[in-house]
Amino acid sequence: MDDTATGSRLLTGQIPAQAHTVGPGWDTLLDRLHRDLVALAPDYQIESFGTKFGGLRIAVADRFDDQGEFDGEFTDAATALIDTAELASEQMCETCGHPGRPRFRGDQYRTWIQTSCDNRHSAPQAGATSSGQATP
Ligand SMILES: [Zn+2]
Secondary structure: OOOOOOOOOOOOOOHHHOHHHOOHHHHHHHHHHHHHHHHHOOOOOEEEEEEEOEEEEEEEOOOEOOOOOEOHHHHHHHHHHHHHHHHHHOOEOOOOOOEOEEEEEEOOOOEEEEEEOOOOOOOOOOOOOOOOOOOO
């Protein structure tokens, strides 16, 4: 486990370094995607990692060969893998990994979409508070 404090910063590294920023329900999905990307390029780097409309949104950094040529094959293959994982995440509860679907959530300040199953998980929304106080 990597407990390094996070904030807004330029992303470097690979998926396991970012997996803790989303719900644990997607761990297996992200683990599989990471393995698939490593098989393509052991030193791949992600450029962005987050969620949008309840699903994962991930982008990998472009790759260039020794001659400075853009590696379009890697980008095509990586994008296909990521698309599959992003689609899967929209049908998988972010909290527990059970089948789910995107649902609207909200409080008095804002609304957001989170993919969840039929269980009512009471996990606090990441980013809503910085107190780190766990709900009993
Ligand atoms: Zn769930």
